[in-house]
Amino acid sequence: MDDINAPTRRQLFETIGKAGGLVALYQSMTALGHAAETQFHGPPVLSGAKKGATVVVLGAGLAGMLAAYELAKAGYKVQILEYQTRAGGRNYTLRGGDSHTEIDGTTQQVGFAPGNYLNPGPWRIPHHHRTLLHYCKALGVALEPFIQLNHNAYIHNTDALGGKPIRYKELATDFKGHISELLGKSLNQGALDDKVTAEDKERLIDALRNWGVLDKKLSYASSLKVSGQRGYDVPPGGGVTGAPTASQIDSLHDVLDSKVWNTMSFYFTYVMQTTMFQPVGGIDMIGKAFAREVGQMITYNARVSKIAQNDQGVEITYADNSTGIVGTVKADWCVCTIPLSVLGQLDVQVSDAKVAAIKAVPYSGMVKTGLEFKRRFWEEDESIYGGHSFTDQPISLISYPNFDFFKKSPAVLLGAFASGAAGYQFAGMTPEQRIEAALAQGEKIHPQYRQEFMNGTSVAWSRVPWTLGCCAQWSEDARKQHYQNLVSMDGRVVLAGEHASYYGCWMEGAMLSSIDAITRLHKRALEA
Ligand SMILES: Cc1cc2nc3c(=O)[nH]c(=O)nc-3n(C[C@H](O)[C@H](O)[C@H](O)COP(=O)(O)OP(=O)(O)OC[C@H]3O[C@@H](n4cnc5c(N)ncnc54)[C@H](O)[C@@H]3O)c2cc1C
Numbered sequence: 001m002d003d004i005n006a007p008t009r010r011q012l013f014e015t016i017g018k019a020g021g022l023v024a025l026y027q028s029m030t031a032l033g034h035a036a037e038t039q040f041h042g043p044p045v046l047s048g049a050k051k052g053a054t055v056v057v058l059g060a061g062l063a064g065m066l067a068a069y070e071l072a073k074a075g076y077k078v079q080i081l082e083y084q085t086r087a088g089g090r091n092y093t094l095r096g097g098d099s100h101t102e103i104d105g106t107t108q109q110v111g112f113a114p115g116n117y118l119n120p121g122p123w124r125i126p127h128h129h130r131t132l133l134h135y136c137k138a139l140g141v142a143l144e145p146f147i148q149l150n151h152n153a154y155i156h157n158t159d160a161l162g163g164k165p166i167r168y169k170e171l172a173t174d175f176k177g178h179i180s181e182l183l184g185k186s187l188n189q190g191a192l193d194d195k196v197t198a199e200d201k202e203r204l205i206d207a208l209r210n211w212g213v214l215d216k217k218l219s220y221a222s223s224l225k226v227s228g229q230r231g232y233d234v235p236p237g238g239g240v241t242g243a244p245t246a247s248q249i250d251s252l253h254d255v256l257d258s259k260v261w262n263t264m265s266f267y268f269t270y271v272m273q274t275t276m277f278q279p280v281g282g283i284d285m286i287g288k289a290f291a292r293e294v295g296q297m298i299t300y301n302a303r304v305s306k307i308a309q310n311d312q313g314v315e316i317t318y319a320d321n322s323t324g325i326v327g328t329v330k331a332d333w334c335v336c337t338i339p340l341s342v343l344g345q346l347d348v349q350v351s352d353a354k355v356a357a358i359k360a361v362p363y364s365g366m367v368k369t370g371l372e373f374k375r376r377f378w379e380e381d382e383s384i385y386g387g388h389s390f391t392d393q394p395i396s397l398i399s400y401p402n403f404d405f406f407k408k409s410p411a412v413l414l415g416a417f418a419s420g421a422a423g424y425q426f427a428g429m430t431p432e433q434r435i436e437a438a439l440a441q442g443e444k445i446h447p448q449y450r451q452e453f454m455n456g457t458s459v460a461w462s463r464v465p466w467t468l469g470c471c472a473q474w475s476e477d478a479r480k481q482h483y484q485n486l487v488s489m490d491g492r493v494v495l496a497g498e499h500a501s502y503y504g505c506w507m508e509g510a511m512l513s514s515i516d517a518i519t520r521l522h523k524r525a526l527e528a
Pocket of ligand 1: 058059060061062063064081082083084087088089090091120121122123124125302303304305337338339342366368461466467469470471496497498499504505506507508509510
């Protein structure tokens with residue numbers, strides 16, 4: 001029975017929030033079925049480091065810089081060793097004037113116009129990645145929407161519908177229409193009577209008629225109502241010639257050929273759901289914001305080759321990348337965020353179980369290609385503003401810029417996001433061949449490509465010297481056997497990074513892992 005004097009849920013949350021702080025509020029919301037979307041319970045509350053205690057952090061990616069930022073606040077003296085001449089790690093952005101070099105020395109100069117960029121690694125932030133969103137807010141990183149689902153972008157399948165790109169809204173509407181018709185008619189014929197009660201059958205038929213836009217006979221057929229979802233042949237206008245005409249639906253056979261359900265289920269995936277965000281100006285705004293806080297702690301160009309430890313502390317050996325001069329750093333504790341693909345090749349003094357764990361995890365290879373065009377023809381000619389068109393070709397998708405809409409100047413789109421076998425195929429090409437492949441495949445979707453193309457650049461992650469791969473690829477077996485050994489504290493060394501999380505290949509995972517690692521390190525350091 002309702003009690004009108006009982007607090008509303010909102011009032012209850014507010015009271016709990018005031019009484020027990022944010023963590024209690026979060027836990028109460030979780031218990032009531034809200035907000036169970038993240039393991040982030042607020043930034044770590046570390047304080048009271050022992051006087052003079054020191055930590056060396058290896059790698060200035062997000063995991064490393066978060067560790068340094070929070071440990072320094074807790075009172076540790078922190079030093080970071082970073083292989084590159086910049087901070088951010090995989091969180092980086094390529095703009096005109098930048099250059100990047102692969103393991104064989106192949107160097108690409110980026111020729112994009114001012115304001116244009118490619119995020120070769122991370123590019124989108126789900127709304128439930130609360131750790132990352134927290135630090136963006138705390139460090140003043142401005143965010144804008146990352147357009148994920150665009151109903152007007154294309155689905156392209158070489159073997160479907162004559163290889164023509166078809167708008168997502170058309171195929172998605174047709175898919176649910178045909179499915180609804182089949183299910184509705186099966187229900188009506190009693191084919192599912194042993195599965196569905198009479199009452200549910202009636203309600204389900206009602207739902208299918210509505211959801212699938214079926215007619216009175218439960219058929220999915222071309223109509224103005226259906227066009228209200230998939231688009232018209234002649235859209236509604238004004239005055240004398242304002243009457244719209246319906247579009248022709250695609251047959252069930254054609255819709256199945258298009259494999260549109262792949263895209264529909266992609267958008268259902270937890271980490272791919274809207275709303276998504278991106279930093280204004282490039283993803284590296286996050287790395288740069290952290291570097292503003294911890295930049296003075298970083299030694300750049302420092303290639304770590306050895307991690308040694310004993311009861312008293314750690315000793316890290318590194319070489320300066322430009323001079324080759326070898327140096328050492330001593331500290332009480334070490335947080336190592338070097339990707340496992342690199343770490344597995346270094347001399348690391350930890351238990352055999354941890355060494356086995358470090359070597360047990362392969363890395364994925366992925367290639368992103370950015371193409372700059374003279375004008376935004378996808379907007380001007382095709383009304384596509386942000387979002388992705390998907391194709392069954394190796395480039396896998398074309399992703400349109402989510403900012404500067406309607407601007408009359410060159411723009412960069414993501415012309416290839418090749419993963420799996422296609423990722424290795426693209427990585428095996430020269431940069432020029434990658435651009436040519438992206439153009440040849442992309443022009444099947446946008447015939448304007450050749451005429452409008454200006455220049456492009458690509459990053460093949462398996463050929464990037466400081467990560468030798470895109471991200472850690474844990475198998476279930478490897479997790480069972482090695483994960484706890486990887487993340488456990490080993491003497492005075494703890495590992496952190498996306499590889500040390502269940503959120504692999506997300507910045508959120510790198511940060512959650514870092515918070516967990518430094519919280520344990522701090523506890524151990526206070527006990528020591
Ligand atoms: C193609 C691609 C797409 C992605 N998309 C997304 C996305 O949309 N959203 C998202 O949230 N995440 C995404 N990610 C994942 C995200 O980039 C990572 O999870 C995160 O940036 C990893 O941070 P990290 O600190 O663990 O590692 P890193 O950023 O790799 O940092 C490790 C640091 O160690 C340094 N280092 C390496 N070797 C040495 C050495 N010997 N000595 C000293 N330093 C060394 C490196 O230079 C680097 O700076 C994507 C990644 C890729 C590659």
